[in-house]
Amino acid sequence: MTALLDIRGLTIDIARDGGPARVVDGIDLAIQQGESVGIVGESGCGKSLTMLSLVGLLPNRIRATGGSAMFGGRDLLKLGPKELRKVRGSEIGFIFQDPMTSLNPVIRVGDQIAEALIWQKGLAKEAAQARAVELLELVGIPGPAERARAWPHELSGGMRQRVMIAMGLAGHPRLLIADEPTTALDVTIQAQIVDLVRELKDKMQMAVVWITHDLALIAGLADRIAVLYAGTVVEDAPVSAIFERPTHPYTRGLLASLPTLAGAAMERLPSIGGTPPEPGRRPPGCPFAPRCAHAVAACAEAVPRLAPVPGSDPRHRVACPVMTERAAA
Amino acid sequence: MFAYILRRFILWVPSVLLVMLAVYALAFYGAGDPIKLIFLRAPGDVAYDPAKIEAIRDQAGLNRPFIVQFGGYIWNLLQGNFGNSLVSGRSVWAMVKAAAPVSFQLGLCAILVTAIVAIPLGMIAGLRQNSRLDYIILGTAVALWAIPAYVAGPLLMVLLLAVLPDGSVPYGWGGIFSVKVLLPLIVLSFQPIALILRQTRAAVIEVMSEDYVRTARAKGVPELVVALRHILRPVLTPVVTQLGLIMITIVNGAIFVELVFGLPGLGRLTVSALTNSDFPVILAITLIGSFLVMLSNLLVDLLYPLLDPRAADAKGAR
């Protein structure tokens, strides 16, 4: 079975005065039909840029410079602006982080949803507006007909994020990318939004990519997790394997810094020392080596590649020769 | 709504009164005695006789205390009496009524021209930020801004002189639909166009980096629709505000343009009143100018909720 989306060797550069700086450095990632994948990493590790690059939404001065992204038999990175526009929304839908700033303040929410239908499905205005009301109902907004006529500022944060979801689903995409959809919301609302997306995913049989830095959130959601560090995938495994047998030192660090109910209340949470390298100032070899407690001399020489972890799930791969060897031993 | 307009008007009254008081005081203490000025101007007709002047002053009430005179002026004003010109003796109201249509028509057309020219060009420059096209548009705008109307006017006339076969330069007033109006209209619009264009460009650049523009693109909306719907509409809010403020630039500019092109409007009336220290006329024009500016600000405020739904709510809550 071919993957829905197959990213290979993707590189993304920021144009700077002193020459380009690499933010995403050879990402390999495949997403299967109907799969739910979490992409986890610190801010600035390139997780959002990777997804934005697929549909040509990178900000100015940032550009995908290499690799391929096969989707439905086409390389998304080679499509022209017109073809990419047709992919956006109708094949790959987006939900963005901040519902406060992601809705246009001077357009009624119903019209903003209808707009997607008009341009993707060629619906007439009335039909699109009627469908927008249905979509609002689908995402659980009470009184959808009245809410469609509301302005964004009249809705609460949770409501706005539901509107964003309705917009992302309007074109019935095969892949929905949820870019930290809950970080800007209250904890109680977070759970509702997450449940809603999960439920809709099953109903509409989409694949969903969750971009997040919140491992705890993703644990109950994703089938698989890819951990990103400094623009590369350092570990890619089914959720159970990540939590049971975290292998990369960075993944272990992330998991160790999660608070647990069992942990002693007064104990300080362990954290990873140091900071990730800035784009363009990546050390040679493994980018995590300077912060890694297990680093050996070889780590600073060659960039490690993803390799299967012996004795774990066959889909569990990690980019750390040191840990792979230990697992084999 | 009506209460809001009324409140704005009531707030405007004290400021305009203060300005008129200042102008009146300058006339009273500065330029000197209007009667004396008349005599000085027409020394041949009437012998300069201090006693006679005193008598006329007494009769005209000019020897009363300043504040009484100012009060009297305002009282007359409230009854629609603007007084008479010191120079021609004609009713100021009649003079203003004759001149105002020329200036009003010209000014309104200038605002229209400004909006039609500046907003699209500013959009294009902003959307293509730092491109060659952007530099050309922006450079032209800065140049237009820097060349005063009284220089641009004559220069354009030289150009026309060279181009037109019969050597007739448009001069004077032939109604708002006459071809003659084109040149003054263009010159009067130069500075407003430059200001609005730069404002539009800056707003476009700001809005372009907003999250909701990215959302619109992510929905698969075509670029043109993104520009006209998602970028232009939020941009209009600050730009229309600025269009209201531009009124002052146009009122100021009209003075020069009317002088250069020989248009019988309020601007020319102002200059002749200034050179003759014809204070009743100056006072009336100050009042009208200030009223116009207040009116345009009020219009913008009333338009605001239509442009930005958030403002509508804020007003409702007040």
Added chain:
Amino acid sequence: MTAIAEDDRPSSLWRDAWKRLRRNRLAVIGLFIIAILVIVAAFGPWMSPYDFLSQNLDARNQPPSGLHWLGTDDLGRDVLSRLIYGARTAFLVAVGVTVAAVLIGVVLGAIAGFYGGAFDRFVMWFTDMTMSVPQLLLVVVINASLKQPISLWMEARYMETLNPIWRNSAIIDFVLVFGSMALITWPPYARLVRAQVLSVRGRPYVTAARALGLTNRIILMRYVLPNAMGPLIVAVSAGLGTAMVLESAFSFLGVGVTPPTPSWGNMISDGLRVWTNYPHLLLAPAAVLAVVTVAFNFLGDGLNDALNPKGQK
């Protein structure tokens, strides 16, 4: 890697801004033209080929020639020399007016923003008012009505004291022209500073400074005003150009710097009377004024981009 070496230097806000400014070609051109203006204004008397007052009635209204590069005016005075002296006037007007306006604006704006209350309301009402009457008219009225009484008063002082300073008409000019121009140009500065102060006042570090027991005055000088510097510099750079244009507008209306002191404004308005026959008398000063105004605008835009890098994204 030079880029990295440069980045490793301790970078300050001002050095970064300067770096960005240097990259902006238009701003550099503007800066260059302004530098020339300053040099000409400072050393003009030694640079000009003729005295700006010396009349040569045999050589009136001459077109540009080898002898008079930009020709002569209706009194046979060398246009180039008058332009060079005019640079001095232009510079004085621009700096004098802007300094006065900025001083008034910063003081009133800072106090209004920092202390709020009735004073704040009054200042805002006053700026609203001055910004909502046709200011040009107001200033012309002030000038037109005060010029005569003041010159009469000065003449009387001269008669009393015989001190020639009372006969120097340039003083009235500068006091009146500067004063009235500053009067209409300060409100925007006041609003700008007030807005900055309001946005800074509530920040945690100001609260922290207050908690440390610093006095209002120190907080204002040390924390609040430096934050307002960026926008203020941009406004000043545009204001310098505006002041020059304003002076020429005054001259055109007959209330600017009094002849024979040369200003570009009164040269333009003189030129306007004869431009159909002697276009160079209008073109030369108009072109110089336009170039300098554009230069200040280029610099202002460049400074704006350099000091507010956020807008560049």
